[in-house]
Amino acid sequence: MGAPQPRIGDWYRLSGGELFEVVALDDSDATVDIQYFDGTLGEIDREDWEAQWDDGLIDVAEPPEDWSGSVDVEAEEDRTQGGELPGE
Numbered sequence: 001m002g003a004p005q006p007r008i009g010d011w012y013r014l015s016g017g018e019l020f021e022v023v024a025l026d027d028s029d030a031t032v033d034i035q036y037f038d039g040t041l042g043e044i045d046r047e048d049w050e051a052q053w054d055d056g057l058i059d060v061a062e063p064p065e066d067w068s069g070s071v072d073v074e075a076e077e078d079r080t081q082g083g084e085l086p087g088e
Contacts, residue, residue, distance in 0.1 A: 003053030004060075006032045013061040015051075023065075037064060 004026070006022045013019050019044070024033035030046040052058045
């Protein structure tokens with residue numbers, strides 16, 4: 001069985017438990033750009049993606065309930081100088 005095509009926005013889990021999201025696909029370089037839950041960026045060759053899928057090292061995962069792991073923005077940083085959120 002072949003590996004499913006990775007899709008931007010889909011979440012996956014490595015066999016070691018690391019959760020990551022596909023953030024970009026580069027067809028010219030044949031790579032999959034990923035972002036781990038902690039915010040770290042990475043890249044996987046399409047051939048490696050398929051091999052790791054076939055070996056059971058990558059599996060589909062549900063998005064995390066708490067997305068703050070990859071977000072490094074404090075609530076205060078979202079406020080304008082007047083203390084209101086943009087658009088309020």
